[in-house]
Amino acid sequence: MxxxxxxxxxxxxxxxxxxxxxxxxxxxxxxxxxxxxxxxxxxxxxxxxxxxxxxxxxxxxxxxxxxxxxxxxxxxxxxxxxxYRAQSLVSEILPALDNFERALKVEAADEQTKSLLQGMEMVHRQLVSALKAEGVEEIETVGKPFDPQFHQAVMQAEEEGYEPNTVIEEFQKGYKLKDRVIRPSMVKVSQ
Amino acid sequence: MxxxxxxxxxxxxxxxxxxxxxxxxxxxxxxxxxxxxxxxxxxxxxxxxxxxxxxxxxxxxxxxxxxxxxxxxxxxxxxxxxxYRAQSLVSEILPALDNFERALKVEAADEQTKSLLQGMEMVHRQLVSALKAEGVEEIETVGKPFDPQFHQAVMQAEEEGYEPNTVIEEFQKGYKLKDRVIRPSMVKVSQ
Missing domain, CATH: 1.20.58 (Methane Monooxygenase Hydroxylase; Chain G, domain 1)
Known part of the structure; x- marks a missing residue:
């Protein structure tokens, strides 16, 4: 120009x-x-x-x-x-989404917690589908061949029942916005 | 062109x-x-x-x-x-945020619910601050003069201690993205 x-x-x-x-x-x-x-x-x-x-x-x-x-x-x-208009907001939201999912992992010991959890699971689904509507998708991990474009290997291990160089565990979810990786998944890979 | x-x-x-x-x-x-x-x-x-x-x-x-x-x-x-790049995703997220805030209103009757609520309040704050970083702001309501640009009046009432044409109650939060109203607040206005 x-x-x-x-x-x-x-x-x-x-x-x-x-x-x-x-x-x-x-x-x-x-x-x-x-x-x-x-x-x-x-x-x-x-x-x-x-x-x-x-x-x-x-x-x-x-x-x-x-x-x-x-x-x-x-x-x-x-x-x-x-x-890619949503990219900046998506990047800002991902840490909140991580914490959301961590909080949802609690084992409800009573009815009130169970009911609150159900409400929060609904909110979580709504949030994920709002992101999806803008083109945000989770990167697939466990069982998939390791792909450095989408996965960040933070550990390697021998694991029975898996082909070598396969993702065997996910430590943190990764996300794509359409064809662009916003954050790679943090994974464990079979040797 | x-x-x-x-x-x-x-x-x-x-x-x-x-x-x-x-x-x-x-x-x-x-x-x-x-x-x-x-x-x-x-x-x-x-x-x-x-x-x-x-x-x-x-x-x-x-x-x-x-x-x-x-x-x-x-x-x-x-x-x-x-x-206004975030507008579409913001509009998609607002209903989830409404439900999130509704769910947070529960009175915790035991320790587990209380702890889950605290975790979810943190997630909520993180979500709101992610939106804020992209320019999303709540529209001010109660105590402010009624402004049809920002407020949608769904009820009118006489209320002591308020000037006429003042917002006296908020039924649903409204939001701006920078200078653009994404959703007006639904409010009750003094006569």
Whole structure:
């Protein structure tokens, strides 16, 4: 963008130079010269006008091309901004969601706790589905092949019944926003 | 934007018309005419070239002005998209937040409920502060003058100790995202 603006500046400067040239040419009219020198002068003027018209045409084409490029890029930027618009709020919410899920793990020992837990589980589901509606998804872990793009291995262990390089435990949930990883899962991987 | 694109189309058509004109002029070279008619022809060509150069210049200036306008508008659009980027997720989250706050209103009758409630209150504070970090704020209600921009009056009542047209009770919280009302508060207003 900065480059385009520089180009336009250059262009404006050159244009005003061209306009001055035009003005000065108009001043010395070839009224007292003979026809042959008048013709010579006219041919010179034709050459310079042709050059000038060509220069404007070149500049016009360049500005049009810059304009088209700018539009294409602006559209792409706007699409990306729209696609990942929730990213900042999602990142802010994830720690609250972690704590929410930790708190929900309590074993209810009485009816009041049980009822409060049920209410809170509903709130949690609502929150998760609000995030989902914006394109937020949990990254799959246990049983999946380890993928450094989505998983952060914080431990390795030998574990029976698992292929090597498979996620065998999840320590912290990871999340994607559409195709972008917002936070990788923290996992344990089989050797 | 559509207008600009139409302009560019027009321009391209006109340009190719101009190029054809130029080509045809170059074909009939004035080699066998006398000097006077050559001069006449040259002067005619000068006039047409001047018109052509001027036309290009005018178009160049128009495209440059369109380009600048487009850039200004694209910047403004991008700023607005950035400013209210969280709006969609916020709107989705508000019903969960309402239920969260409703669930927190329980009177804890035992230690376990009390401890669960404390944990959930912390989660709630974290959630509210995540929303706040993105520019979400509760709309002030009780004791404030009724403002239809922020408050939706669902009841009116005479109430001692309140000026007329004052919010005296809040039924549902309202929220702003920066300067934009996401949901007005539902309130009771003094007559």
């Amino acid at each position: 900065v480059e385009n603006e520089k180009d336009l500046k250059d262009l404006e400067t050159e244009q005003s130079a061209l306009s001055e040239e035009e003005t000065s040419e108009q001043h010395d009219a070839p009224s007292e010269k003979n026809e042959s020198s008048e013709l010579e002068e006219a041919l010179g003027k034709i050459a310079s006008l042709e050059a000038k018209a060509e220069e404007y045409e070149t500049k016009l084409l360049r500005v049009q091309a810059d304009f088209e490029n700018y539009k294409r890029r602006a559209r792409m930027d706007a699409e990306a901004a729209q696609k | 559509v207008e600009n694109e139409k302009d560019l189309k027009d321009l391209e058509t006109e340009q190719s018309a101009l190029s054809e004109e130029e080509t045809s002029e170059q074909h009939d070279a004035p080699s066998e005419k006398n000097e006077s008619s050559e001069l006449e022809e040259a002067l005619g060509k000068i006039a047409s070239l001047e018109a052509k150069a001027e036309e290009y210049e005018t178009k160049l200036l128009r495209v440059q002005a369109d380009f600048e306008n487009y850039k200004r508008r694209a910047r403004m659009d991008a700023e607005a998209a950035q400013k």
